[in-house]
Amino acid sequence: MSAAELPGASPELDGFVLGERIHAGPASDMFRVRRRAAGDVPLLMKRPRTTVGAGAAALIGFETEAMVLPFLGGPHVPTLVASGPLDRAPYLVFEEVEGSSLARLAEEAPLEASRVAELGAAIADALHDIHGQEAIHLDLKPQNVLIRPSGAAVLIDFGMAHHARCPDLLAEEKRFAAGSTPYVSPEQVLGRRTDPRSDLFALGVILYEMATGKLPFGVPQTVAGLRDRLWLEPVPPRALKPDLPPWLQEVILRCLEVDSAKRYQSAAHVAFDLRHPDQVPVTQRAARSRRAGVLAQARRWWASRPAPLREPADERAAEAPVVLVAVDTMHPDDPRHPAIRDAVARILSLSADFRLILVSVVHGEPVGGAGTEAGIHLEHTIRLRHWVEPLRLGSERRMSTHVIESLNPAAALLDFARHNNVDLIVIGAPHADLQALAWWRSVASAVTANAHCSVHVVRTPRG
Amino acid sequence: MILALLSDIHANLEALDACLAHASRHGALRFAFLGDLVGYGADAAPVVERVMEHVSRGAIAVRGNHDDAIARSPRYMNEAALQAIERARDSLTAPQKAFLAGLPLSLREGAMCFVHASAAAPERWEYVDAESAALRSIGAAGTTYTFSGHVHEQWLFTDLGERRAAKHKPAPGTSIPLGRHRRWLALVGSVGQPRDGLPSAAYALFDTEVPALAFHRVAYDHLAAARKIRAAGLPEALAYRVERGV
Numbered sequence: 001m002s003a004a005e006l007p008g009a010s011p012e013l014d015g016f017v018l019g020e021r022i023h024a025g026p027a028s029d030m031f032r033v034r035r036r037a038a039g040d041v042p043l044l045m046k047r048p049r050t051t052v053g054a055g056a057a058a059l060i061g062f063e064t065e066a067m068v069l070p071f072l073g074g075p076h077v078p079t080l081v082a083s084g085p086l087d088r089a090p091y092l093v094f095e096e097v098e099g100s101s102l103a104r105l106a107e108e109a110p111l112e113a114s115r116v117a118e119l120g121a122a123i124a125d126a127l128h129d130i131h132g133q134e135a136i137h138l139d140l141k142p143q144n145v146l147i148r149p150s151g152a153a154v155l156i157d158f159g160m161a162h163h164a165r166c167p168d169l170l171a172e173e174k175r176f177a178a179g180s181t182p183y184v185s186p187e188q189v190l191g192r193r194t195d196p197r198s199d200l201f202a203l204g205v206i207l208y209e210m211a212t213g214k215l216p217f218g219v220p221q222t223v224a225g226l227r228d229r230l231w232l233e234p235v236p237p238r239a240l241k242p243d244l245p246p247w248l249q250e251v252i253l254r255c256l257e258v259d260s261a262k263r264y265q266s267a268a269h270v271a272f273d274l275r276h277p278d279q280v281p282v283t284q285r286a287a288r289s290r291r292a293g294v295l296a297q298a299r300r301w302w303a304s305r306p307a308p309l310r311e312p313a314d315e316r317a318a319e320a321p322v323v324l325v326a327v328d329t330m331h332p333d334d335p336r337h338p339a340i341r342d343a344v345a346r347i348l349s350l351s352a353d354f355r356l357i358l359v360s361v362v363h364g365e366p367v368g369g370a371g372t373e374a375g376i377h378l379e380h381t382i383r384l385r386h387w388v389e390p391l392r393l394g395s396e397r398r399m400s401t402h403v404i405e406s407l408n409p410a411a412a413l414l415d416f417a418r419h420n421n422v423d424l425i426v427i428g429a430p431h432a433d434l435q436a437l438a439w440w441r442s443v444a445s446a447v448t449a450n451a452h453c454s455v456h457v458v459r460t461p462r463g
Numbered sequence: 464m465i466l467a468l469l470s471d472i473h474a475n476l477e478a479l480d481a482c483l484a485h486a487s488r489h490g491a492l493r494f495a496f497l498g499d500l501v502g503y504g505a506d507a508a509p510v511v512e513r514v515m516e517h518v519s520r521g522a523i524a525v526r527g528n529h530d531d532a533i534a535r536s537p538r539y540m541n542e543a544a545l546q547a548i549e550r551a552r553d554s555l556t557a558p559q560k561a562f563l564a565g566l567p568l569s570l571r572e573g574a575m576c577f578v579h580a581s582a583a584a585p586e587r588w589e590y591v592d593a594e595s596a597a598l599r600s601i602g603a604a605g606t607t608y609t610f611s612g613h614v615h616e617q618w619l620f621t622d623l624g625e626r627r628a629a630k631h632k633p634a635p636g637t638s639i640p641l642g643r644h645r646r647w648l649a650l651v652g653s654v655g656q657p658r659d660g661l662p663s664a665a666y667a668l669f670d671t672e673v674p675a676l677a678f679h680r681v682a683y684d685h686l687a688a689a690r691k692i693r694a695a696g697l698p699e700a701l702a703y704r705v706e707r708g709v
Binding site for chain 1: 619621627629631633634637642644
């Protein structure tokens with residue numbers, strides 16, 4: 001008999017007083033609990049419905065969550081307070097997250113493009129955070145996302161998750177390791193559980209659903225139906241909702257590429273594009289108005305048959321840094337420019353994929369106005385384009401330019417870097433003649449001291 | 464209680480002492496030696512002496528194929544390995560040889576089984592390097608936990624039921640919970656002759672109460688150990704392996 005079924009009021013388990021059952025799922029129940037000792041933090045307890053004796057397979061999800069969550073922290077995952085051993089009294093106790101379920105928000109789909117982008121960027125931030133902690137969620141769906149009042153996303157239910165430092169109990173599990181059928185990625189259908197880009201596919205399904213009110217692949221009921229994902233192209237969202245902006249279709253369809261190498265390579269890049277629609281490089285994906293022709297789809301289906309999806313050479317190559325370069329376009333003749341460009345070239349040559357962000361902070365009040373200010377913006381944007389031209393990045397897909405007006409350049413750079421998941425800031429060292437007196441006052445020193453990420457300070461040889 | 468699991472020391476005193484010190488710093492109160500105290504390295508007698516001291520104070524020890532070879536040289540060993548065995552045979556005292564010959568092939572204690580190679584047939588020195596071999600060893604051990612060496616690499620296997628197992632490459636220093644409701648097999652790596660390209664000594668710490676297992680790598684003076692192998696006139700290949708961890 002479980003503690004919850006004990007007669008009388010306030011049953012207890014390991015010092016937790018059980019309250020009302022707030023959720024009854026197929027595999028587990030969720031109760032409100034409080035600590036007998038003290039503490040007013042609202043807590044939730046998740047208890048599996050089966051016991052070890054009833055079949056260990058049903059408990060694998062619970063066990064996986066109990067194993068993975070202690071490795072995770074930060075604002076985008078629930079805080080695990082305690083867990084009970086599976087052989088005695090299995091349970092997980094979390095701090096309750098204040099927020100609303102994305103499933104409830106998605107009920108009102110189709111949502112405005114700007115709202116879809118806002119929610120999508122929040123989820124991408126959360127994915128970027130857990131991917132950085134060596135975890136892959138692998139069961140991303142609206143029911144497993146909570147949106148805090150601040151707008152930040154929290155991912156819940158890590159029962160399908162993979163963590164690089166934990167044994168993967170689901171690695172050999174072919175029957176139910178594939179997450180929820182509408183959202184699962186093609187590689188998961190084939191049993192692969194070590195590609196972080198699988199979460200980006202699921203994010204693409206969520207974006208599609210929020211933007212159009214429809215699921216791109218429906219709700220497959222059979223394995224054969226699920227395998228369609230290895231070749232089937234979804235109806236372009238703009239065919240369902242003609243007023244959907246092309247940039248959003250571009251982002252969604254890029255997330256939904258069958259081959260994970262053709263998707264975004266990092267959740268941070270998705271977040272960036274969703275926050276900067278004007279910088280999304282629009283390709284033929286955005287222009288599609290219907291699925292590929294019967295012949296093209298048949299070709300893809302045939303190609304998917306014998307050995308569908310190539311094995312990724314190195315999934316860690318999915319580490320694609322976001323590099324921010326501070327470019328002082330106010331002083332285009334500054335001798336530091338070529339040195340900074342050389343440093344950037346060296347850094348980019350080390351990454352299989354990257355996102356390069358060029359930022360110029362110009363002196364002024366941070367207001368997005370019209371008239372002359374727009375003219376100033378354009379002038380500096382053009383200077384940034386000239387600056388980056390010698391790097392010959394070819395397509396502009398991986399690069400964006402931003403002109404920010406601010407009276408405090410260091411703060412503006414740091415703020416921009418933090419909000420865009422930047423991994424590395426490249427910035428010029430202060431002028432030699434300033435070094436003795438004003439190093440502590442320079443932008444570079446303020447950025448170096450306060451950045452949330454690494455900073456590469458470029459120095460020119462004294463001329 | 465924290466139990467240190469040390470295997471394949473292979474007469475490398477520097478590596479053994481570094482691991483013992485590391486284990487003590489991390490609260491180890493008990494030690495288990497999973498075989499191959501001798502062979503390959505230059506310090507067979509001092510290593511056996513160290514282990515005998517620990518066993519007299521309650522440590523666990525089982526016999527490995529190199530320990531076994533002291534009494535009778537096997538046919539399967541290569542020339543370099545045999546040379547090291549012959550050298551050890553000359554340097555070990557009679558009580559030390561008797562100690563090695565008297566070690567059990569496997570040992571069960573509560574929920575744990577200790578065996579150098581596979582619990583399925585310890586005397587055949589099978590390499591437990593694949594899921595199928597791991598399941599055979601787990602099945603034969605019949606215990607929740609099986610701790611082994613012999614392969615010179617660190618791996619963790621889990622019995623998933625229905626003849627399936629998960630194979631996990633552990634990250635050094637990470638504590639992995641090993642729930643009692645499953646059966647686990649851990650290959651703890653080699654203290655004295657790691658072969659994965661890193662010269663650092665490998666061993667593991669098992670916290671029996673949590674229960675959780677942490678695999679560790681310990682940097683030690685591997686160049687000194689290699690120098691001793693050369694100075695003893697043992698084959699160059701044996702010194703090279705310790706120097707490079709290959």
